[in-house]
Each structure stands twice: as C-alpha cells, then as structure tokens.
Amino acid sequence: MGICDSCGDCIPTCPQQALSLQNGVISWNSAHCEQCDTCIQQCPRQSSPMTLTYTVDELMAITRKYAAFINGVTVSGGESTLQLPFLIDYFKAIKEAPDLKHLTCLIDSNGTLSLNGWQKIAPYMDGAMIDLKSWSEESHLYLTGRGNQRIKESIKWLANHNLLTELRLLYIPEKTDYLENIELLSQFINSLGESILIRINAFHQHGVYGEASNWRSAQKQHIDLFSKELIKRNIVNIKTPEIYS
Ligand code: SF4
Ligand code: SF4
Missing domain, CATH: 3.30.70.20 (Alpha-Beta Plaits)
Structure with a gap:
C-alpha cells in the first residue's frame, strides 16, 4: 500500500x-x-x-481506555515503520508508564526498515512479526514490487536480538516460490533459532484488487504440503490457517 x-x-x-x-x-x-x-x-x-491522525498523548489516552482488557499493543499498517519516530515515542511512553507495565509492544511489519531503524526502536519494543512473501529476490520483486534482501537482513537481526516474534510466509498457489527453494528457505529458518514461530498464511482472492485479484486462493492441501516439507526439515513451530476461502 x-x-x-x-x-x-x-x-x-x-x-x-x-x-x-x-x-x-x-x-x-x-x-x-x-x-x-x-x-x-x-x-x-x-x-x-x-x-x-493522533498525537502520542491522544493515542496513550485511547490505550489507557482499553488497557485493563488487553495484554499488549500491535502496530500494523500499511507499513507502520514508515512512522518510526512516532512509534518510538508511543512505545517509549507505554514502557515508561507504571500503569501500563503489563502491555507488550509489538510491530507487524513488511521488514523493510533499515537495521539502523530497528536499532533505534529495539529498546522500546518486545518483538516484531515479519512477512517474507517469497524466497527469491526476483519472485519477491514480482509479488510486491521490491526485493527481499533487506527483509532477510531485518529477520536475521531481529532473531539475533530475540525480537522476532513470528516469521510470516504467505502461500500463493503458482506464485510464491517456497517449495522450489525449500532447502534454502529451511536452512534460513533453522539459522534463526528453534523458538521462532512460523505462521503460514493462505492467500485469499477475496477483497484483493488489481492483478492479484486473478490469483488463486490457497487451499488446505497447499498449506498442508508446504508445512509437511518444513516439518521434514526440522521446522516444527508452525501455525497454519484455521479457515480457508
Ligand atoms: S486517491 Fe489515494 S492518494 Fe489521493 S487522496 Fe485518495 S487515498 Fe490519498
Ligand atoms: S468510498 Fe466507501 S469506504 Fe471509502 S470513505 Fe466512502 S464509504 Fe467509506
């Protein structure tokens, strides 16, 4: 977006x-x-x-309104890290508030933030969920309009600093190249550490616009096959979708 x-x-x-x-x-x-x-x-x-549009103070007031009913906040987008200074101020305000000590601060991101950016927000965040939409640079470029080298670097950096809460893989039939690159993908995931949660998301055609509206939705058999290949390679902390379209 x-x-x-x-x-x-x-x-x-x-x-x-x-x-x-x-x-x-x-x-x-x-x-x-x-x-x-x-x-x-x-x-x-x-x-x-x-x-x-909110100021940090306004968002803190909203956060406090719901604080008794939640365990944490997750910022998403679009791409939330495009507003990094705001995120840092917001997370910092939560971490410094004695009445909000129970809240975790998580980021749902496409992983394109620079390592310098991750370093800046790291002291105030508890983790990040990152999307890796395809393994090869070319395929990622085709699917998203950008390569994935920087995203892989973000994933490795976050994992090394115990801040990778979840790695998300989006399965799009005939489009994503995970299975063709299963050995390289598995080696990459295994290098991140044992506890990393791998969430496989199934592409849904519904509500998608443009060229992607012609792509097929992923079904249970696609996801089962993909997760079986990961399990064979010792990747077992996997979450798969509950429902399919
Ligand atoms: S058309 Fe798009 S860019 Fe233009 S004002 Fe609307 S949302 Fe913003
Ligand atoms: S076009 Fe539809 S979704 Fe967009 S602001 Fe108007 S009513 Fe809301």
Whole structure:
C-alpha cells in the first residue's frame, strides 16, 4: 500500500460523501463511511483515505481506555515503520508508564526498515512479526514490487536480538516460490533459532484488487504440503490457517 498524498482523486468516488479536503489534506468522516472500499479501489497510489491522525498523548489516552482488557499493543499498517519516530515515542511512553507495565509492544511489519531503524526502536519494543512473501529476490520483486534482501537482513537481526516474534510466509498457489527453494528457505529458518514461530498464511482472492485479484486462493492441501516439507526439515513451530476461502 502506498502513502496517500492527498491528491483528492478518491473524493468523488465515495457514495457516502465521507471524504473531503481540509486545508489541502484528505479528511475522512468515519460516521458517514459504509466501509465499501470504493475509495481504496480507485486510489492511483493504492493507498487509503480512511485514516485518523493522533498525537502520542491522544493515542496513550485511547490505550489507557482499553488497557485493563488487553495484554499488549500491535502496530500494523500499511507499513507502520514508515512512522518510526512516532512509534518510538508511543512505545517509549507505554514502557515508561507504571500503569501500563503489563502491555507488550509489538510491530507487524513488511521488514523493510533499515537495521539502523530497528536499532533505534529495539529498546522500546518486545518483538516484531515479519512477512517474507517469497524466497527469491526476483519472485519477491514480482509479488510486491521490491526485493527481499533487506527483509532477510531485518529477520536475521531481529532473531539475533530475540525480537522476532513470528516469521510470516504467505502461500500463493503458482506464485510464491517456497517449495522450489525449500532447502534454502529451511536452512534460513533453522539459522534463526528453534523458538521462532512460523505462521503460514493462505492467500485469499477475496477483497484483493488489481492483478492479484486473478490469483488463486490457497487451499488446505497447499498449506498442508508446504508445512509437511518444513516439518521434514526440522521446522516444527508452525501455525497454519484455521479457515480457508
Ligand atoms: S487515498 Fe489515494 S486517491 Fe485518495 S487522496 Fe490519498 S492518494 Fe489521493
Ligand atoms: S469506504 Fe471509502 S468510498 Fe466507501 S464509504 Fe467509506 S470513505 Fe466512502
């Protein structure tokens, strides 16, 4: 997903008139929104205008409202690490608050943050869940528009610092290249340490736009075959989907 530049192109596409420009910045009226996703489908930057802006203090107030009912917070996106200074301030505020000591601070990320960036936020985070959407550079480039060298470096760095909570692999039939590279992938995973949780996600066609809407959804047999190949290579801490489309 790209970053919204407030071009305003999505405003006329909204059937609920929930979008407008306020001082040159896109504004979303959540009370009018019917969650139809038309604006996302029409956005030339594959972004979303459905965002709200908070200061760290405002987000801390919201966090405190729910703190008694949760064990931690997970920031996701889009790509949450694109707002690294904000994340650092938010996590730091949680870690310094005596009444929020029970909350873990986790990041759900595509792994493209630099090692310098991970080093900056590491003192305030408890872990990260990282996506590796394909093994080879070329295949990853095809699927996501970017290579995966930096992502692999992030995964290794986080694992070495006991901050890799989960490695996520997205299985897309005929697209992802995990099985063709199963030996290299398994060696990589085994090098990360025994306790790393591998979560295999099944690609769902539903709700996907653009070229990917023509890709096949992954079924249980695809995931079972893939996890069997990992188990054969001593990777046993695996979570597979509960439901398939
Ligand atoms: S969401 Fe997309 S179309 Fe709408 S203002 Fe942002 S960049 Fe433009
Ligand atoms: S999802 Fe987007 S297009 Fe649909 S109602 Fe909400 S703001 Fe409007």
